[in-house]
Amino acid sequence: MVEGRIAWTLISPAVSLFVVLLAGPTVAVFALSLTDWQLGSATMNFVGIGNYVQLFGDRVFWKSFGNTFVYCFVVVPGSVFLGLGLAMLIEGVGTGRSFYRAAYFLPVTSTLIAMAVVWEFLLHPTVGLVNVVVEQFGMKGGDWLKNPDRALFTLAGIGIWQSVGLNMVLFMAGLKSIPGDLYEAAEIDGASSAWERFRCVTWPMLGPTTLFVTVVSGIRSFQVFDTVEVLTKGGPNKATEVLLYTMYTEAFNFFRTGYGAAITVVFLVVVLALTLLQVRVGEKRTHYG
Amino acid sequence: MTKKAGISLDGVTKSFGAVEVLRDVSLDIADGEFLTLLGPSGCGKSTLLRIIAGLERNDSGAISIGGRRVDGLRARDRDIAMVFQSYALYPHMTVAGNIGLPLAMRRMNAWQRLPFIGRFLPGTRAARAGIAREVADVAQSLDIGQLLDRKPGQLSGGQKQRVALGRAMVRHPAAFLLDEPLSNLDAKLRVQMRAELTELQRRLGVTMIYVTHDQAEAMTMSDRVAVMLAGKLQQVAPPRKLYDDPETLAVAEFVGSPKINVIPVDGGFQAVRPEAMELVAADAAGAMAGRIRLVEHMGSESLVHVEVPGVALPLIARLDALSDRDPQRGEAVGLRPLPGRTLRFDAKGVRVRG
Amino acid sequence: MNRRPLLGQLLRHVVLWLGLVIVLAPFVWMVSTSLKPPNEIFSTQLSLLPHKWFAAENYHKAFTKVPLLRYLLNGVIVTAGIFALQLAVALPCAYALAKLRFRGRDVLFALVLIGLMIPAQAPAIPRYVMLYQLGLLDSYAALILPFAFSAFGIFLMRQFFKTVPDDLMNAARIDGLGEFEILCRIMLPLAMPAMLAFGVISIVTHWNDFFWPLIVIQTGDLATPPLGTLFFRNEEAGSDFGPLMAGTVVITAPLVLLFLAAQRRFIEGVTLSGMKG
Numbered sequence: 063m064v065e066g067r068i069a070w071t072l073i074s075p076a077v078s079l080f081v082v083l084l085a086g087p088t089v090a091v092f093a094l095s096l097t098d099w100q101l102g103s104a105t106m107n108f109v110g111i112g113n114y115v116q117l118f119g120d121r122v123f124w125k126s127f128g129n130t131f132v133y134c135f136v137v138v139p140g141s142v143f144l145g146l147g148l149a150m151l152i153e154g155v156g157t158g159r160s161f162y163r164a165a166y167f168l169p170v171t172s173t174l175i176a177m178a179v180v181w182e183f184l185l186h187p188t189v190g191l192v193n194v195v196v197e198q199f200g201m202k203g204g205d206w207l208k209n210p211d212r213a214l215f216t217l218a219g220i221g222i223w224q225s226v227g228l229n230m231v232l233f234m235a236g237l238k239s240i241p242g243d244l245y246e247a248a249e250i251d252g253a254s255s256a257w258e259r260f261r262c263v264t265w266p267m268l269g270p271t272t273l274f275v276t277v278v279s280g281i282r283s284f285q286v287f288d289t290v291e292v293l294t295k296g297g298p299n300k301a302t303e304v305l306l307y308t309m310y311t312e313a314f315n316f317f318r319t320g321y322g323a324a325i326t327v328v329f330l331v332v333v334l335a336l337t338l339l340q341v342r343v344g345e346k347r348t349h350y351g
Numbered sequence: 352m353t354k355k356a357g358i359s360l361d362g363v364t365k366s367f368g369a370v371e372v373l374r375d376v377s378l379d380i381a382d383g384e385f386l387t388l389l390g391p392s393g394c395g396k397s398t399l400l401r402i403i404a405g406l407e408r409n410d411s412g413a414i415s416i417g418g419r420r421v422d423g424l425r426a427r428d429r430d431i432a433m434v435f436q437s438y439a440l441y442p443h444m445t446v447a448g449n450i451g452l453p454l455a456m457r458r459m460n461a462w463q464r465l466p467f468i469g470r471f472l473p474g475t476r477a478a479r480a481g482i483a484r485e486v487a488d489v490a491q492s493l494d495i496g497q498l499l500d501r502k503p504g505q506l507s508g509g510q511k512q513r514v515a516l517g518r519a520m521v522r523h524p525a526a527f528l529l530d531e532p533l534s535n536l537d538a539k540l541r542v543q544m545r546a547e548l549t550e551l552q553r554r555l556g557v558t559m560i561y562v563t564h565d566q567a568e569a570m571t572m573s574d575r576v577a578v579m580l581a582g583k584l585q586q587v588a589p590p591r592k593l594y595d596d597p598e599t600l601a602v603a604e605f606v607g608s609p610k611i612n613v614i615p616v617d618g619g620f621q622a623v624r625p626e627a628m629e630l631v632a633a634d635a636a637g638a639m640a641g642r643i644r645l646v647e648h649m650g651s652e653s654l655v656h657v658e659v660p661g662v663a664l665p666l667i668a669r670l671d672a673l674s675d676r677d678p679q680r681g682e683a684v685g686l687r688p689l690p691g692r693t694l695r696f697d698a699k700g701v702r703v704r705g
Numbered sequence: 706m707n708r709r710p711l712l713g714q715l716l717r718h719v720v721l722w723l724g725l726v727i728v729l730a731p732f733v734w735m736v737s738t739s740l741k742p743p744n745e746i747f748s749t750q751l752s753l754l755p756h757k758w759f760a761a762e763n764y765h766k767a768f769t770k771v772p773l774l775r776y777l778l779n780g781v782i783v784t785a786g787i788f789a790l791q792l793a794v795a796l797p798c799a800y801a802l803a804k805l806r807f808r809g810r811d812v813l814f815a816l817v818l819i820g821l822m823i824p825a826q827a828p829a830i831p832r833y834v835m836l837y838q839l840g841l842l843d844s845y846a847a848l849i850l851p852f853a854f855s856a857f858g859i860f861l862m863r864q865f866f867k868t869v870p871d872d873l874m875n876a877a878r879i880d881g882l883g884e885f886e887i888l889c890r891i892m893l894p895l896a897m898p899a900m901l902a903f904g905v906i907s908i909v910t911h912w913n914d915f916f917w918p919l920i921v922i923q924t925g926d927l928a929t930p931p932l933g934t935l936f937f938r939n940e941e942a943g944s945d946f947g948p949l950m951a952g953t954v955v956i957t958a959p960l961v962l963l964f965l966a967a968q969r970r971f972i973e974g975v976t977l978s979g980m981k982g
Contacts, residue, residue, distance in 0.1 A: 083852075152721065168964070183949070285824060456881030
């Protein structure tokens with residue numbers, strides 16, 4: 063069939079690159095995680111689940127795993143609820159809607175690494191803007207990034223700052239799709255206060271959007287890396303060690319390739335689990351026909 | 352100056368997987384004829400049109416246009432033009448660009464068609480000027496001369512329709528193929544375009560194959576109508592003959608609104624058009640007795656639905672508005688076919704004459 | 706009917722402005738600091754504008770300490786290279802997946818959907834090993850080639866091509882266009898908005914990407930803007946804030962300006978990629 067031949071000509075570059083750049087490497091990660099290979103080393107031995115045994119016995123790994131989840135459990139609710147609140151505030155505003163939208167969206171597109179450097183300056187214990195302002199109110203600011211009890215939450219705060227704008231526009235899209243006559247119907251049916259209209263119409267109608275935004279935020283914050291590398295390097299005392307950072311140091315600083323691959327597999331499994339959840343949610347919203 | 356060309360189909364078949372869409376379709380269309388393919392949706396009429404156009408391949412059979420076999424040829428080489436139900440105008444081009452594209456594709460080579468660079472090649476300027484002139488002429492004749500710089504998104508349905516026609520006319524093809532071209536227009540415009548299209552076809556004298564499920568269009572516009580049901584041609588005849596003299600019960604039932612009255616009799620059926628059904632007294636000689644179930648007043652006429660024992664569906668009699676009868680719901684009446692206006696069919700639905 | 710009580714409106718604006726102060730503070734303070742001399746930076750007196758303008762000194766120092774322009778140029782080369790490659794690979798594939806009938810099409814589309822789920826960091830180790838073995842580490846190729854295949858690009862363009870009616874292509878065939886010309890003259894012009902959305906996503910993603918350049922680039926001359934920022938910060942050892950902030954202003958400016966110039970497309974585009982996760 064001629065059409066088939068044309069089609070395969072058109073897709074063959076994509077297919078070969080898919081195999082070489084994505085499918086192949088992803089499968090290779092699983093294979094490498096079963097070896098003791100170190101980059102540059104001449105020997106590669108099959109060690110079965112040896113890397114995983116070592117990993118699950120390693121306190122640093124568990125610390126890192128736990129930190130990543132704590133980070134997610136702060137960033138996800140924070141950015142989801144703030145995003146929803148902003149979306150509803152902005153949708154109800156008479157003038158200046160696109161100005162607010164653009165302004166709150168700015169951190170999403172700006173280069174995070176550069177902004178992390180700015181945050182480092184803002185959080186400087188003595189001359190940083192944050193502590194200067196805090197001390198104006200007569201409180202002690204302290205050190206935000208070197209205090210082990212606080213550093214992870216500081217990073218989470220930056221994470222919320224960076225992602226709230228994205229969640230906001232996703233919610234704004236969701237709000238737009240709620241038919242206006244539902245509110246009129248709710249009002250006629252006796253939902254007179256703003257809170258009741260939110261409870262009876264907005265929240266249930268936004269249900270799929272909310273689930274979806276939550277999962278997407280979860281996936282994004284699970285991939286936290288940039289701010290850790292720039293601001294804390296996992297410290298102090300592993301307080302901000304997160305999964306991708308551990309993977310990065312093992313695989314690319316110590317070149318323990320097999321071990322790094324095992325961490326990647328754990329990372330991938332969690333992200334895929336979250337993504338499958340997203341697909342489940344997403345299928346209710348769209349179908350790829 | 353239009354090339355005239357007849358189209359002939361001989362034993363054309365087509366299946367999609369296990370589904371037979373076209374069964375042995377043979378049909379001869381004369382030079383300059385307006386032929387309508389009429390049938391309910393899914394009967395295969397659009398597929399047949401697309402096979403003639405070269406957008407689909409027939410499984411077997413032969414197609415010729417102007418005496419030339421075209422089965423193996425691509426759409427562009429068949430010298431036909433097509434107007435689509437959705438108009439299929441290029442949204443990113445102006446009206447002039449849309450109408451001119453078929454000419455540009457034929458008169459300019461691949462280099463001359465290149466954007467920017469093409470402009471500086473020899474011959475491009477002359478070719479473009481010629482195309483622009485012809486596009487303007489066609490647009491003028493369709494009364495859309497003032498719209499040439501607009502994009503399709505800025506046009507009304509009727510205007511889009513004219514642009515689509517212009518794109519078909521501009522290169523003087525051997526035949527026009529139209530796929531339900533009026534179905535996206537509102538009712539009033541549809542009636543107007545019906546007349547305009549007929550007029551246009553007479554003026555150009557070009558062969559036209561027109562696909563529709565709307566029998567009003569088929570009856571008012573065509574020289575001949577080909578009724579298609581379930582992938583088979585049932586009858587090909589002028590509109591009047593199709594209505595008065597159907598070959599099969601299926602055609603009799605499909606053509607005409609309200610539907611023909613069908614009365615089962617021994618060994619077959621009798622069918623009587625509503626206007627040939629006389630409303631008489633319940634006890635009149637030769638009348639079927641029944642009771643009026645519904646009277647629809649349409650203004651120029653009234654349709655009287657009469658329930659007759661032994662006939663499943665109510666029979667319908669058409670009553671002229673000038674009639675002095677005023678039938679009431681529940682009234683007992685009689686129905687009697689006008690003499691000589693009963694059509695007879697055998698048990699298989701084939702017409703029995705004499 | 707939208708009734709807007711005055712008080713409620715006022716309250717909304719007040720809350721939104723308070724939020725804005727927090728959200729935009731880093732940007733404002735970054736610009737403000739880049740204009741100030743060291744003694745004002747280290748003073749606890751808050752003021753937005755400097756008493757003594759020090760912009761020229763700070764920016765001059767930023768541009769001479771590290772090759773800032775070179776970083777920006779690298780960013781342009783890398784993002785442009787990646788996007789051009791992605792388009793060249795994705796467009797034909799997306800067109801075939803959307804509009805042509807062939808065996809294996811559904812399987813291929815399923816693979817694209819699976820590709821969408823894999824996070825960029827997952828194939829990093831084997832990609833690194835491949836580049837190492839090819840001797841391509843620390844080069845533009847190392848920054849560009851791994852991203853030539855974009856499952857998201859194929860998905861987005863395929864979804865778009867799906868919405869183009871078949872009859873438009875049939876009309877083009879009857880008008881005399883070949884398959885290749887249909888792609889170039891009809892499909893591509895129509896696909897412009899979708900390509901722009903894809904472009905925004907691709908450029909924002911790869912301009913801001915830090916993980917991959919950090920791994921494959923050692924040489925300062927090849928640093929992309931984020932990596933360059935880190936080099937600059939490490940050079941400064943975190944004390945000379947004026948030039949450092951001037952540097953971050955320069956690094957963030959291109960995307961921020963692009964965003965302000967084409968807000969709507971940016972937000973639409975990034976929202977789409979948010980859908981992808």
